Amino acid sequence: MSQKQALPGDKIAIIEEFETGTNTFDDGQSIRSLVVGTAEFDKVNRIAKITEMKKRAVAKVGDTIVGNVSALMNNMFAINMLYINGNPTHAGVECICQAKGAKKRILVRVGDIVAAKIISHLNGVIHAVINEPELGVLFSQCVKCGSKVIALGSNVKCVDCGYIEERKLSTKFGNSDFIKIGSS
Numbered sequence: 519m520s521q522k523q524a525l526p527g528d529k530i531a532i533i534e535e536f537e538t539g540t541n542t543f544d545d546g547q548s549i550r551s552l553v554v555g556t557a558e559f560d561k562v563n564r565i566a567k568i569t570e571m572k573k574r575a576v577a578k579v580g581d582t583i584v585g586n587v588s589a590l591m592n593n594m595f596a597i598n599m600l601y602i603n604g605n606p607t608h609a610g611v612e613c614i615c616q617a618k619g620a621k622k623r624i625l626v627r628v629g630d631i632v633a634a635k636i637i638s639h640l641n642g643v644i645h646a647v648i649n650e651p652e653l654g655v656l657f658s659q660c661v662k663c664g665s666k667v668i669a670l671g672s673n674v675k676c677v678d679c680g681y682i683e684e685r686k687l688s689t690k691f692g693n694s695d696f697i698k699i700g701s702s
């Protein structure tokens with residue numbers, strides 16, 4: 519095998535020489551890359567593929583992240599980070615939000631998509647907050663029936679069964695541009 523770097527759209531081989539492998543497509547003449555990565559050529563089986571470059575997705579203090587709530591504990595919850603400053607991350611890294619007074623207030627539910635701001639790295643744990651207007655729940659669904667919910671003051675209301683529940687909503691709740699939050 520030999521290797522070379524490739525960007526999305528880059529021509530890495532011609533179709534007379536190789537078949538398309540992982541992360542590639544053919545445009546009728548050439549085999550091109552779908553991702554940023556390293557092109558690899560299996561000359562025995564005549565397959566060209568791209569091994570996608572692993573992004574170093576390290577959320578820094580001050581970054582805005584978007585992710586889905588993966589766990590809800592007594593006074594904190596975990597967010598599986600999907601976007602850091604609007605850039606997708608596939609690292610599967612979680613951050614932790616303190617939810618003071620959450621026994622009385624329901625801030626988030628598992629599965630909600632939320633925006634949060636990173637405030638510190640302590641002992642290998644990334645801590646975040648959702649206590650600013652833009653931060654908080656961006657998308658949610660009814661815990662009773664799984665249907666769509668709409669914002670109703672500081673609550674969400676199910677459009678199907680009418681169930682109402684509290685949330686810490688972002689001012690961007692329901693905005694489909696949520697992935698751009700925090701991007702410059």
Ligand SMILES: [Zn+2]
Pocket residue numbers: 660661662663664665676677678679680681
């Ligand atoms: Zn419902």
